[in-house]
Amino acid sequence: MTLTQDTAATPPTPGPREGSVPSLSAVRPTVSPDRLLADLVPPRHFAQARFSTYRADPAHPSQTTVPARLQEVAREITAARASGLKALFGRRKAAPAVYMDGGFGVGKTHLLTSLAHEVTAALGDGSVAYGTFVEYTNLVGALGFLPTVEALASRRLVCIDEFELDDPGDTVLMSRLLRELADRDVALAATSNTLPEALGEGRFAAEDFLREIQALSSRFEVLRVDGKDYRHRAVVTESEALARDVVARAAAARPGAVLDEFDDLLAHLATVHPSRYGALLDGVELVALTGVRPVQRQEVALRLVVLVDRLYDRDVPVLLAGDAGQHLFSEEMLRGGYRKKYFRALSRLGALAEEGRRLAA
Secondary structure, three states: OEEEEOOOOOOOOOEOOEOOOOOHHHEEEEOOHHHHHHOOOOOHHHOOOOHHHOOOOOOOOHHHHHHHHHHHHHHHHHHHHHHOOOOOOOOOOOOOEEEEEEOOOOOHHHHHHHHHHHHHHHHOOOOEEEEEHHHHHHHHHHHOHHHHHHHHHOOOEEEEEOOOOOOHHHHHHHHHHHHHHHHOOOEEEEEEOOOHHHOOOOOOOHHHHHHHHHHHHOOOEEEEEOOOOOOOOOOHHHOOOEOHHHHHHHHHHOOOEEEEEHHHHHHHHOOOOHHHHHHHOOOOOEEEEEEEOOEOOHHHHHHHHHHHHHHHHOOOOEEEEEOOOOOOEOHHHHHOOOHHHHHHHHHHHHHHHHHHHHHHO
């Protein structure tokens, strides 16, 4: 992986009023296929997540039963590895496939990473692949379908976080990929905010792809995780805006900070493939943005969602100056087919912004 500036001889763009703060908009990351595979590990934000650290809400019994079931799944996976060969009579029991559904911030990703950590502890590094739905589709784009199958078939467990279908092509692609992996006795675990049989609704003509969606959903044991958003939906647009000079000074005072105009960063994201947004944040400890405003175009908003996910994965706090009004995303977006992506992004961005405000204070 290499990082290059827009112009080799030009240093990173300075932030407003502070000449020494680098800018994300000046960085163009290139990422090798090997790095895409190596990055399929639980995110830094959940490095310490374990079943023992999951705090179940007694008001929601599923928060107790689901972790217990996932621990059984971990034992099934490790036992299957230990048994090695198929049973003498008939096939060995199919590898488990579980699908956690629930609202935002109920701990699904904590539980998914706990499963990944438990299997890794038992079977060793390289036994688990962990990524978001988008990261897997990007991997197929970088490697090709069959090389991706071969690379993932060597894992005992493949975890897919934020399982979402945004277009018909992704429906067919992920359906094929997971069928291939299941046929090779790879265990599967996924999270989403939508039940499997409802994937694709409101985004495209789901009935045209009903067969693929149904076949995909039949692979999974659905585990419903109920509860309230533990982040309390700290929607950043409802917080008091920070002044531009406060944000600039805070960025200048913190090592590893970057400072960008919001519009400049949005324009830059359009020139970087989303599979490289993680590499864009290499070495970044704080993202400061000025001129934050409501996003009007959906393709721009979706790129911003991917960036927020990568920021959240890496525990990178943010500082925001500007006027986003009541919503960073429009009311039409929040009612549309991608609404769950936008609400997830608002919840996560709110949490990162609160951490940024704490650091600035």
